[in-house]
Amino acid sequence: QGENFNNNDLGLSQTDNSSDPFGQAEYFFHSGKFLEAKPFYHDYISSNPTGKRRYLALLRLGLIDQANRSYYTAARFYQIFIEEFPRSPEINTARFNMAICYQELTQYAQAEALYKIVLRSTPDKKRKWDVMYRLAQVNASQMNYEESFLKLKNIYNQIENNEIHQQAIMAAKGLID
Numbered sequence: 001q002g003e004n005f006n007n008n009d010l011g012l013s014q015t016d017n018s019s020d021p022f023g024q025a026e027y028f029f030h031s032g033k034f035l036e037a038k039p040f041y042h043d044y045i046s047s048n049p050t051g052k053r054r055y056l057a058l059l060r061l062g063l064i065d066q067a068n069r070s071y072y073t074a075a076r077f078y079q080i081f082i083e084e085f086p087r088s089p090e091i092n093t094a095r096f097n098m099a100i101c102y103q104e105l106t107q108y109a110q111a112e113a114l115y116k117i118v119l120r121s122t123p124d125k126k127r128k129w130d131v132m133y134r135l136a137q138v139n140a141s142q143m144n145y146e147e148s149f150l151k152l153k154n155i156y157n158q159i160e161n162n163e164i165h166q167q168a169i170m171a172a173k174g175l176i177d
Contacts, residue, residue, distance in 0.1 A: 022053050025060070034064045055085045059094060066097055075101040092122045096131070108138050 025040035041057040041064075048054060058081040065074035078098035082091065099114035112135065119131045 021047065022051070022057060025057065029060055029064075034067065038064055055081060055088055055090070058084070059090060062094070062097060066101055069104070071101040071104045074098075075105070092118050092124075092127070096127065099134070103134065103138060112138050 021040040021043035025037045025044060028034070028037035028040065038061065041061050044051060044057050045054060045061075051057075058077050062074045062077035062081065065071070065077065075098050078094045078101070081088070081094045082098070085091065088094075095114045096118050099111045099118065102108070102111035102114065115131045115135050115138070119128055119135075122128060122131075
């Protein structure tokens with residue numbers, strides 16, 4: 001999502017970009033050292049309030065906090081991204097991830113509202129399936145099992161993919177259990 005490169009692709013090492021907090025953050029991020037990347041993304045954002053890579057730093061901070069189950073702060077980074085970059089091609093990614101954070105925080109109304117926005121605005125069929133599946137989970141969490149089953153049935157009937165069919169069946173069995 002976003003820029004898919006690492007510093008090695010650019011011929012950079014960690015020491016080559018020691019004066020560039022974003023470059024250091026990217027080095028750590030793409031090395032799988034996410035917590036080490038966080039302070040460098042923060043440094044970049046604070047020292048470059050209108051920086052051209054600010055959008056990516058905000059998304060990365062959201063992803064890092066989301067992966068570390070810091071859902072409240074992750075949702076906050078996604079919210080800042082959505083407010084500052086409403087026309088970004090990554091807007092649905094931010095909304096979707098923010099909805100997941102709200103779902104994990106049991107703020108189901110906010111999660112459902114964001115999932116519905118993504119469902120209406122994304123052309124990606126796999127993303128639509130994932131949104132429908134997560135909406136079914138939200139319904140089940142709210143003990144609205146009938147609505148959850150309807151969404152799973154729609155997934156099963158509308159998507160011609162055996163893997164997705166099996167996941168919908170397993171989710172429905174989970175609801176029954």
